[in-house]
Amino acid sequence: MTGARIQPGDILVVDRALTARHGHIVVAVVDGEMTVKTLRLTDALPGLYSENRDYAPIPLINRDIQIWGVVTFVIHEAA
Amino acid sequence: MSGPFALVDCNNFYVSCERVFAPRLHGVPVGILSNNDGCVIARSEELKRLGVAMGVPAHLIAPALKRKIVLCSSNYELYGDMSARVLEVMRMHYAGVEPYSIDEAWIDLAGHTVKVDELNALRQAIRRLTGIPVSIGLAPTRTLAKLANRYAKRASSGVYVMPAPSDPAHPTLLRATPVDQVWGIGTRLALRLKAQGILTAHALSTADPHALRQAFSVVLARTAMELAGTACFEMNDADSDKHALMTSRSLSRATQCPIALMQAIRQHTNRSAEKLRQQGSTARAVMLTMSTSKHIGPDRHHGRVVIELDHPSQDTFMFLRAARQGFEALYQKGVRYQKCGVMLMDLARTDQQQLSLLENVSGEETLNDALMSALDRANRRFGQRALTVGFIDGAGPWQLKCEHRSSRCTTRWDELARVRRT
Numbered sequence: 001m002t003g004a005r006i007q008p009g010d011i012l013v014v015d016r017a018l019t020a021r022h023g024h025i026v027v028a029v030v031d032g033e034m035t036v037k038t039l040r041l042t043d044a045l046p047g048l049y050s051e052n053r054d055y056a057p058i059p060l061i062n063r064d065i066q067i068w069g070v071v072t073f074v075i076h077e078a079a
Numbered sequence: 080m081s082g083p084f085a086l087v088d089c090n091n092f093y094v095s096c097e098r099v100f101a102p103r104l105h106g107v108p109v110g111i112l113s114n115n116d117g118c119v120i121a122r123s124e125e126l127k128r129l130g131v132a133m134g135v136p137a138h139l140i141a142p143a144l145k146r147k148i149v150l151c152s153s154n155y156e157l158y159g160d161m162s163a164r165v166l167e168v169m170r171m172h173y174a175g176v177e178p179y180s181i182d183e184a185w186i187d188l189a190g191h192t193v194k195v196d197e198l199n200a201l202r203q204a205i206r207r208l209t210g211i212p213v214s215i216g217l218a219p220t221r222t223l224a225k226l227a228n229r230y231a232k233r234a235s236s237g238v239y240v241m242p243a244p245s246d247p248a249h250p251t252l253l254r255a256t257p258v259d260q261v262w263g264i265g266t267r268l269a270l271r272l273k274a275q276g277i278l279t280a281h282a283l284s285t286a287d288p289h290a291l292r293q294a295f296s297v298v299l300a301r302t303a304m305e306l307a308g309t310a311c312f313e314m315n316d317a318d319s320d321k322h323a324l325m326t327s328r329s330l331s332r333a334t335q336c337p338i339a340l341m342q343a344i345r346q347h348t349n350r351s352a353e354k355l356r357q358q359g360s361t362a363r364a365v366m367l368t369m370s371t372s373k374h375i376g377p378d379r380h381h382g383r384v385v386i387e388l389d390h391p392s393q394d395t396f397m398f399l400r401a402a403r404q405g406f407e408a409l410y411q412k413g414v415r416y417q418k419c420g421v422m423l424m425d426l427a428r429t430d431q432q433q434l435s436l437l438e439n440v441s442g443e444e445t446l447n448d449a450l451m452s453a454l455d456r457a458n459r460r461f462g463q464r465a466l467t468v469g470f471i472d473g474a475g476p477w478q479l480k481c482e483h484r485s486s487r488c489t490t491r492w493d494e495l496a497r498v499r500r501t
Contacts, residue, residue, distance in 0.1 A: 006500055016208050027498050032103030035499040055501050066102070068210075 006051060010076055014069035025071040031064055036071065040054060081189035085198060086224040090212045090232065092182035093121035096161045097151055099210035099487050108148040113138055116483070117283040117329060119249060124155040152484035160489045161284045165208045172201045185221065189393055190394050193217060198238045217241065222236055222305035223313045223350040225262040226252075227255070227278070242249055244308030253281035253306060280306055281462075324362070326351040327420025333372060335415045340369070341406060345469045348402050353393040356455055361391035362423035365398050367405035375392060379418075382409035394447045395454070395468045398423065 004010070012027070019050070020026050022041040026035055028048055037048035037058070047059040087097060096308050098104045107185040112118065118136050131140065137150060164182045169176045175187035199213045214234075216227025218241035231239035240250035258271035267411075275294070277283050283291075284306035292300040301311040311330035326347040334340060344367065355362055365388070370381040377389060386401040402421055457466045481493050486494035 009497065012498070016210070029102040032105065033499060034100075034102060034496065036499070050501060051501055053229060068102070 006074055008078060012036065012071050014073045015072035016038060016069040018070040018072070020067045020070050025074075027068040028044060029066040029068050029075070030058060030060055039067070081187070082221075083191075083193060083219050084190050084221050084224040084310070085186040085188060085193070085215055086179075086221070086228045086411045087165075087184050087186065087201070087213050087215050089162075089231075090214055090229050091123050092162075092211070093123065093153065093158055094123040094273070095211050096158050097154070099161070100386040101485060102159075104149060110137075110148060110150045111153050112150055112483075115406055116150075119150070120153065126241045127180070147228055154484050154487060156490050157485065159212060160487075161209060164489075165205055165211055165213070168205045168208050169201065172197075172204065185224070187328055188217075192391055197240060198211060198240075199236065202237050213237065215239075219244065219308050220261045220305040220310040222302055223308070224240060226256060230258065249300075249308075250281055253284055254279050258281035258283055261302060261306065263298065268299070269422075282309075292390065312437050323352050323355050324360075324426065325420055325422040327368065327418065329418045330416070333415040333417045335413060337410055339407075340416055340419060341403070342469075342471050343419050344349075344402050344406055344421060345399060345467070345472045347419065348398050349395055349467045349469075351421050351423050352393070352398050352451075353428070353458065354430055354449060356393050360426040361393050362398070363425035363427070364423075365405065366422040366424055367401060367409060368411050368418075368422070369401055369406075369409050369416050370418050370422045371415060378438070380411070380414050382411075391425075394451060396447060450474040 002037065006025075014027050018024075020039050022039060024039050025037050026048070027036050028039075029035075031050070035048075037050055040046060040049050040057070043049075045057060045059055047057040048065070049057045089331075093127055094109045097109060097111070104123075106125065107123070108129050108131075109123040110119040111121040112129060113120045116137060117324060118134050118135070119131060119140075122131060129144065129148065131144070132149070136235065139150075139357055140150075155491065158181060162178075164175060166178055166184060169184060169186065170203045173186045173188070173191075175189065175194055176183075177187065179185055189346075198217060202213055202215055205211060214228055214231035215238045216224045216231045217231070217239070218224040218227045223241050230241075230485040242252065256279055257269075258264055258272050258277055259266060261283065263271070266391045273280075276284060283303050286303055288300040288303055291303055303310050309450050328343075328347070330339075330343060348365075364385050366385045367380070368381065368383045384405045386405050388401060392398070398421075454466050454468070486496065488494050488496040
């Protein structure tokens with residue numbers, strides 16, 4: 001994630017047609033819940049990484065994870 | 080009507096739409112309720128397996144069972160939009176796409192040599208781009224494609240290609256298909272066919288079309304020919320154009336108050352008239368129905384009246400005048416009404432209309448035409464019922480009850496799906 005800085009309340013544009021690759025910000029379904037994460041595939045621990053370092057990465061193995069779509073734009077409220 | 084035809088059918092469509100934006104509903108028994116949260120109108124496979132029947136009133140489902148299942152209010156705005164998206168993906172792949180219902184569409188593949196791989200690719204594209212799972216049946220005729228679709232639903236691949244009529248597998252398959260599972264054959268017709276010894280699709284396909292035509296109808300004769308492999312049906316043969324438009328709804332509580340009833344009628348009339356103008360039609364008559372709850376036994380009351388208009392119209396004022404007239408004819412003091420409906424009848428397309436000598440357009444009507452289109456534009460822009468003809472209380476008992484409706488996340492900016500950031 002190259003400084004996407006997704007803030008609470010931001011609007012995400014999500015493209016379901018794209019194939020998620022390393023470094024993409026994705027909307028993923030983890031245990032039935034939709035969440036936005038960065039997909040890291042080439043790291044020592046491939047998984048979904050949170051922008052917030054307080055949250056541990058979610059490894060791709062042994063979890064029910066689906067990629068819902070790839071985030072292509074982030075819209076912040078200006079005022 | 081050349082064919083072959085593919086029938087693309089969305090699996091458990093309403094439930095699938097809900098699941099796209101609420102993934103936690105995957106694998107869970109889910110039911111969708113009709114307007115006013117009345118009856119179960121759509122079920123997930125899991126709910127079917129629990130034995131919850133189609134059409135069962137929500138309040139009759141045992142509390143113990145209710146705790147294990149999820150019941151959603153219907154979200155037609157979402158379903159309609161998702162349906163359009165599925166069609167869009169189909170049109171990206173094929174030219175001859177014909178919508179058939181909210182969750183089904185035909186593809187006329189005339190001139191194509193269709194490969195199963197292509198249909199698989201379509202199915203995967205729909206799944207991926209919209210999130211909706213579909214089944215696809217392919218066959219030389221629509222009636223056979225409809226059957227093929229049933230088999231596609233059972234196949235793990237979700238695609239089923241009917242064997243060619245010359246293939247020995249074709250009669251075997253039709254022999255295994257009870258006649259009441261054939262497209263357009265209802266329970267009553269199936270019973271009559273059984274009396275004649277026609278029990279399977281195969282028996283129907285080998286019956287003499289002339290005899291069928293004599294004893295039953297031309298439609299049944301065509302169905303038989305379609306089963307044998309000759310395409311006869313145009314898309315609109317089986318169910319014709321909309322000749323009437325109905326808006327009706329149960330009130331969330333019964334009422335005998337004429338003011339409240341008239342407001343509900345006004346709302347339905349406004350809505351029907353808007354739909355009418357949207358599809359570019361005029362109506363020549365207004366039917367009003369008012370009834371009590373069907374659970375009150377002998378005191379049950381069901382009134383219905385049709386008011387003819389002087390000439391075809393699109394004018395909400397005209398319809399309201401007629402509806403008011405109907406209301407005065409039907410309303411009985413002391414009766415507690417539970418449901419009312421407004422139907423616009425005898426529809427014709429505006430572009431196919433002839434003005435008779437007696438039906439010349441008055442000045443008032445030209446003015447109302449402009450008024451009506453302004454009304455529709457305002458409502459499209461500011462939301463339904465931003466402007467109505469006559470007063471309608473937004474909190475009355477005739478307003479739609481939909482306590483468990485999901486977000487209309489594909490059509491409303493303020494109802495977008497939410498994701499966790501953590």
